[in-house]
Amino acid sequence: AQGQYAQAEPLYKRSLAIREKALGPDHRDVALTLNNLASLYKDQGQYGQAEPLYKRALAIWEKALGPDHPDVATSLNNLAELYRAQGQYAAAEPLCKRALEIAEKALGPDHPDVAMYLNNLAGLYDTQGQYALAEPLYKRALAIREKALGLDHPDVAHTLNNLAWLYTVQGQYVQAEPFYKRSLAILEKALGPDHPEMAKTLENLAQLYRKTDRVSEAEKLEERAASIRAIKR
Numbered sequence: 082a083q084g085q086y087a088q089a090e091p092l093y094k095r096s097l098a099i100r101e102k103a104l105g106p107d108h109r110d111v112a113l114t115l116n117n118l119a120s121l122y123k124d125q126g127q128y129g130q131a132e133p134l135y136k137r138a139l140a141i142w143e144k145a146l147g148p149d150h151p152d153v154a155t156s157l158n159n160l161a162e163l164y165r166a167q168g169q170y171a172a173a174e175p176l177c178k179r180a181l182e183i184a185e186k187a188l189g190p191d192h193p194d195v196a197m198y199l200n201n202l203a204g205l206y207d208t209q210g211q212y213a214l215a216e217p218l219y220k221r222a223l224a225i226r227e228k229a230l231g232l233d234h235p236d237v238a239h240t241l242n243n244l245a246w247l248y249t250v251q252g253q254y255v256q257a258e259p260f261y262k263r264s265l266a267i268l269e270k271a272l273g274p275d276h277p278e279m280a281k282t283l284e285n286l287a288q289l290y291r292k293t294d295r296v297s298e299a300e301k302l303e304e305r306a307a308s309i310r311a312i313k314r
Contacts (some may be wrong), residue, residue, distance in 0.1 A: 093118040114142035135160045154183040177202040196225035219244045238267035261286040278307040
């Protein structure tokens, strides 16, 4: 979580070796460590090392828990996000859809995990410029999160930011601005004014202001975002 990957990697590997020996190579706890190690590689851009670990974790969970278990949905989502990071959208899409289907069936249509998978599938479409497909998914994710988590939850802010960005790239600035502002208000209240997650939304809103010739407002937001990033470093 602190980005100290060199320190984390041998601990995950030792954990994996212990679990494989003590529990067997197909135990669900082995899959958990495989998933964690894969995520570590993904965060470093080492996609070739991450993929086989994610796939092995998925196979273990499917065998141990059944193909329709929520943990299988999580594993599918992780693999989909790996493909998305590499621009392999055709490979990611069916995994996203299957994860969503499993979660809706196992957890119900209004569960926060369903919102997460909706958000990720929308993001996949968004990245490819398929905005008409992305928008209703973002909106449904937002409605679920507002109802299940409350209006001031950071996950609500994340979806608001995503939806605002969708409008921004389509030139729908009037629709986008209030979503950015509400996202910022939630993050500032929930996480504090100098939290790293504030910076991205500040930069997005600044970009909107630049596109609408509000340069002085944009510069203030950019300065604030830069200050937050400096604190993070």
